[in-house]
Amino acid sequence: MDHSMYVFASNGVPQESKLATYMNRQNTSTPVATNTITQSFAKVTLGSPVNSKKVTPQSPEFVPSARINTTNSSASPNFFNSFPGLSGTTTGPGYQRTVAESPHSGTISPHLTPQPSPPLTANNCSPIPHVPIEKPAVTVAAYQENVGGTTYFYPTSAENSVTTNDTLSSVNSSVGSSYQVYPGTPSHVTALKSKTGSSSFFIAEDTRMDILNRNALTLLQPDPGQFPDLPQDVDNYHELCPLEPIPTNSLQKALIGYQASMYKATHIKTGTRHCLRRIHGFRLQNTKCMTYVDMWKKLIHSNIVQLKEVFTTKAFGDNSMVFVYDFHPGSETLLTKHFASDSMNGYVDPFATDPSAPRPYSHHKNSILRHQQNNKLPEALIWNYIIQLTSALRIIHVAGLACRSLDPTKIIITVGNRLRLSCLGVMDVIINDTSTASNPVGLIQHYQQEDLTSLGKLVLALACKSTMAVQRENISTAVEVVTRTYTTDLRNLIMYLLSPQQRRSVTDLMPMIGARFYTQLDSVQTRTDVLENEVSKEMENGRLFRLLVKLGSINERPEFNMDGTWSETGDRYMLKLFRDYVFHQVTEDGRPWLDMAHVVQCLNKLDTGVPEKVCLMSRDEQSILVVSYAELKHCLEQSYDEVLNASAPTDNVT
Numbered sequence: 101m102d103h104s105m106y107v108f109a110s111n112g113v114p115q116e117s118k119l120a121t122y123m124n125r126q127n128t129s130t131p132v133a134t135n136t137i138t139q140s141f142a143k144v145t146l147g148s149p150v151n152s153k154k155v156t157p158q159s160p161e162f163v164p165s166a167r168i169n170t171t172n173s174s175a176s177p178n179f180f181n182s183f184p185g186l187s188g189t190t191t192g193p194g195y196q197r198t199v200a201e202s203p204h205s206g207t208i209s210p211h212l213t214p215q216p217s218p219p220l221t222a223n224n225c226s227p228i229p230h231v232p233i234e235k236p237a238v239t240v241a242a243y244q245e246n247v248g249g250t251t252y253f254y255p256t257s258a259e260n261s262v263t264t265n266d267t268l269s270s271v272n273s274s275v276g277s278s279y280q281v282y283p284g285t286p287s288h289v290t291a292l293k294s295k296t297g298s299s300s301f302f303i304a305e306d307t308r309m310d311i312l313n314r315n316a317l318t319l320l321q322p323d324p325g326q327f328p329d330l331p332q333d334v335d336n337y338h339e340l341c342p343l344e345p346i347p348t349n350s351l352q353k354a355l356i357g358y359q360a361s362m363y364k365a366t367h368i369k370t371g372t373r374h375c376l377r378r379i380h381g382f383r384l385q386n387t388k389c390m391t392y393v394d395m396w397k398k399l400i401h402s403n404i405v406q407l408k409e410v411f412t413t414k415a416f417g418d419n420s421m422v423f424v425y426d427f428h429p430g431s432e433t434l435l436t437k438h439f440a441s442d443s444m445n446g447y448v449d450p451f452a453t454d455p456s457a458p459r460p461y462s463h464h465k466n467s468i469l470r471h472q473q474n475n476k477l478p479e480a481l482i483w484n485y486i487i488q489l490t491s492a493l494r495i496i497h498v499a500g501l502a503c504r505s506l507d508p509t510k511i512i513i514t515v516g517n518r519l520r521l522s523c524l525g526v527m528d529v530i531i532n533d534t535s536t537a538s539n540p541v542g543l544i545q546h547y548q549q550e551d552l553t554s555l556g557k558l559v560l561a562l563a564c565k566s567t568m569a570v571q572r573e574n575i576s577t578a579v580e581v582v583t584r585t586y587t588t589d590l591r592n593l594i595m596y597l598l599s600p601q602q603r604r605s606v607t608d609l610m611p612m613i614g615a616r617f618y619t620q621l622d623s624v625q626t627r628t629d630v631l632e633n634e635v636s637k638e639m640e641n642g643r644l645f646r647l648l649v650k651l652g653s654i655n656e657r658p659e660f661n662m663d664g665t666w667s668e669t670g671d672r673y674m675l676k677l678f679r680d681y682v683f684h685q686v687t688e689d690g691r692p693w694l695d696m697a698h699v700v701q702c703l704n705k706l707d708t709g710v711p712e713k714v715c716l717m718s719r720d721e722q723s724i725l726v727v728s729y730a731e732l733k734h735c736l737e738q739s740y741d742e743v744l745n746a747s748a749p750t751d752n753v754t
């Protein structure tokens with residue numbers, strides 16, 4: 101390398117070099133500091149790398165004959181680890197060096213020399229950074245010294261001198277809190293995960309797909325050409341999107357006895373999506389029923405679609421009553437899920453056989469049994485549903501309310517077999533008898549009993565996989581089919597619910613469910629464990645993302661406060677070189693060196709601000725900066741704050 105090409109400033113830094121620019125901006129104070137780096141440092145022979153992978157810098161001028169010794173667990177060289185005589189306690193955690201002349205046969209820049217990938221454990225954890233045991237430095241003001249033609253730059257802050265006591269206290273305080281890293285899948289989740297597929301640092305594929313699907317459905321907008329009659333706004337809601345074909349025939353009545361339609365809509369002020377159940381052509385006669393609406397609005401439960409508000413509107417061109425609920429994307433009704441007609445999934449309802457067919461009843465019964473056995477739902481699933489539905493009913497009845505719409509069309513199901521009652525409060529408003537009755541409590545108790553009968557019918561229908569099974573003429577056959585196919589417990593539960601003589605209660609069902617509660621609890625908690633692990637991965641990813649946002653907002657910013665060189669100078673210059681170090685390293689033959697573990701480890705160290713050093717080389721290869729992650733973190737925070745503060749709108753001064 102021909103050094104005569106460069107003009108050296110008094111501090112030994114080539115004036116054209118980026119470091120000179122950096123130093124001009126940065127080194128405003130006259131540093132006075134002691135250090136223990138002496139002449140001998142320049143003569144230190146660098147140890148051989150642990151890495152056996154041979155990579156060389158892009159520029160042959162800087163090909164070292166020996167390389168900085170790196171620790172096994174670190175991608176970036178730690179000078180003080182490599183040279184015991186240069187312990188961080190006496191020299192401070194960071195310095196910068198400009199190579200004016202190679203004092204020894206060569207030195208190395210990690211910018212140009214990919215290091216071995218940080219080790220991963222078998223447990224899929226993030227690369228573990230070097231645990232910091234020193235106080236992170238927070239200064240970059242530099243002191244310089246020319247040693248045999250090489251200028252070294254050291255930080256000057258008193259904070260950089262770390263005493264043994266400091267170190268120990270930092271060790272203590274660092275335990276469990278000094279750095280963040282994904283520790284890998286917990287062993288209790290590993291066993292579960294092996295059933296579901298390989299683990300990764302990102303969210304599991306099935307969960308990802310579920311969430312993507314739900315997000316897409318939440319954002320779905322209808323083609324205005326297809327729904328020209330949709331109003332723009334309905335009360336506080338807009339962006340209406342029908343969830344089912346809008347009934348056109350006035351004879352097409354929903355379960356509630358009126359024409360009804362469902363829409364997804366966005367709240368104008370909050371932007372949240374809701375589900376609007378519109379009852380067509382309905383005029384509210386008196387407002388007493390609103391007491392029930394208020395009671396429903398207060399009911400929150402994981403198996404209930406919460407009622408948010410009720411209003412009347414003429415936005416649809418008629419007098420409509422609208423019930424606003426939470427929106428649960430990707431819902432389907434229990435009817436479509438389990439009782440779909442053969443046009444949907446080839447399923448033929450065995451109870452729907454033409455009664456006029458010349459077939460003996462016994463033959464018919466056997467064919468029902470055969471059919472049911474081929475299509476039957478697993479008993480565990482039926483109990484799962486029973487537990488969820490009784491759980492919702494219990495809270496409703498305890499609140500002094502009745503569901504009054506426990507029907508397969510009014511129970512929605514989402515991923516993971518989660519059931520929710522979806523039409524609560526409607527009956528209390530539409531059939532306004534509870535508020536006008538002389539004994540509303542007695543009436544509610546009557547409806548609660550009806551809820552239990554409806555539950556019995558629903559379970560029977562599920563067990564026979566047919567809604568026809570609950571028709572009066574089919575019930576005895578259906579119960580017989582259940583007796584032959586499922587456990588006595590299930591049969592007893594159905595019989596209890598369908599027996600009109602006694603006064604029944606949801607709590608009486610609990611002993612029948614028995615230990616199945618524990619099975620359900622176990623599966624819910626297991627799922628929570630798995631999802632919590634997904635969250636912990638995404639928490640780490642989110643943290644790194646925020647860090648990248650900060651870096652990205654600073655790196656290569658073309659202009660800041662009228663300063664076109666802002667991102668190339670001062671603190672930002674170090675961050676730019678760090679970015680190169682993290683992302684732009686190349687192999688010996690010039691190929692991009694991509695190593696996710698290296699990237700994650702570097703970012704984790706930056707986020708934590710560990711005192712470990714990293715060598716950064718300028719793009720013109722004229723300077724090497726050796727800085728600690730602590731300093732880089734400080735630079736990042738300071739520079740980002742500058743950008744953030746400048747982004748705030750300034751008041752017009754008149």
Ligand SMILES: Nc1ncnc2c1ncn2[C@@H]1O[C@H](COP(=O)(O)OP(=O)(O)OP(=O)(O)O)[C@@H](O)[C@H]1O
Pocket residue numbers: 343344353354355356360361362375405425426427428429430431432433435509510512522523
């Ligand atoms: N809260 C909700 N969030 C998201 N989708 C819902 C919600 N409630 C219902 N749905 C969906 O809206 C659609 C229509 O529901 P609805 O209750 O009207 O069922 P239905 O079978 O059309 O009953 P009916 O014949 O009585 O109108 C169904 O696909 C259902 O999954």
